[in-house]
Amino acid sequence: MSTEQLLKHIDKLPKVPKVVQELMELVNSEGSDMSQISNKIALDQVISARVLRLSNSAHFGRSRSVASVDEAVIRLGLSPIRTLVTASALMSAFPEIEGFDLNEFWATTFEVATLCKVVAKEVKADQNEAFTAGMLHNIGDLLIYSAYPDKASKVELHIETGKTKPEAQQIVLNTDNAELGGALARNWKFADSLVDAIAHQYRAVQGDSFSQLAAIINFAAKVDAHWDDLVDGEAKLTWLNHQLEYSMLGLSENVIDVIEEARGTGRDMANSLL
Numbered sequence: 001m002s003t004e005q006l007l008k009h010i011d012k013l014p015k016v017p018k019v020v021q022e023l024m025e026l027v028n029s030e031g032s033d034m035s036q037i038s039n040k041i042a043l044d045q046v047i048s049a050r051v052l053r054l055s056n057s058a059h060f061g062r063s064r065s066v067a068s069v070d071e072a073v074i075r076l077g078l079s080p081i082r083t084l085v086t087a088s089a090l091m092s093a094f095p096e097i098e099g100f101d102l103n104e105f106w107a108t109t110f111e112v113a114t115l116c117k118v119v120a121k122e123v124k125a126d127q128n129e130a131f132t133a134g135m136l137h138n139i140g141d142l143l144i145y146s147a148y149p150d151k152a153s154k155v156e157l158h159i160e161t162g163k164t165k166p167e168a169q170q171i172v173l174n175t176d177n178a179e180l181g182g183a184l185a186r187n188w189k190f191a192d193s194l195v196d197a198i199a200h201q202y203r204a205v206q207g208d209s210f211s212q213l214a215a216i217i218n219f220a221a222k223v224d225a226h227w228d229d230l231v232d233g234e235a236k237l238t239w240l241n242h243q244l245e246y247s248m249l250g251l252s253e254n255v256i257d258v259i260e261e262a263r264g265t266g267r268d269m270a271n272s273l274l
Helices: 003-012 018-027 034-041 045-055 069-076 078-092 102-122 127-136 139-147 149-160 165-173 177-187 192-199 212-229 233-241 244-248 255-262 265-273
Strands: none
Touching: 018 034, 018 078, 034 045, 034 069, 034 078, 045 069, 045 078, 045 265, 069 078, 078 102, 078 127, 078 265, 102 127, 102 212, 102 255, 102 265, 127 177, 127 192, 127 212, 139 149, 139 177, 149 165, 165 177, 177 192, 192 212, 212 244, 233 255
């Protein structure tokens, strides 16, 4: 089974609503202002509710709650609104999947995306692009579970025997979530740099070329998977020194404090939106 065969099942997924597509274009446009964004958000009940919930959450909340989209957008600012619109677009594109914990999936996705953003800041890369890449990095998994739940179960069995997720997916499907995610991102007309980074997240070096964004994705995903098992600063530094992306990205041990400060923020954000 190939990526192309799996992508034939993309019609099983609900389309991203038109107003959300327009919002994504608007928030990423240099010429847009907050009033335009507020007016467009008000046209979508789901995003309006999420904007209000997020603006009143502990992360952004003040002593007084806000009740209007206009005020919520001003409180949040453009960068979190970009984040929220991107997340809402992806969350609206996938149905409930039987036997699959979507809440945990989105919690992990937001956490990896948040880590991508803070790592991008450390290496002076585009933080918004890194967050979007993190939000998209594992969407290929959703297509697998949506289109072929029986094969997804076989993938899980291979993982239980010690295979990595991409190894297991290649054995069962002859493709993996990275290749599928890149193809989906291309289908949804995301930028080429994002498409390539998602598709090559497990292989940031391709011949003579190096994708910094792909390395950021893989590093953030590894941090999310392993960080809480590392008992102290020495263990964390030792672990970092064994990660190829740590040296590829030119990170220093200061990233330990950056990760510690960011840890859990993405999951909190997901919980406030779900």
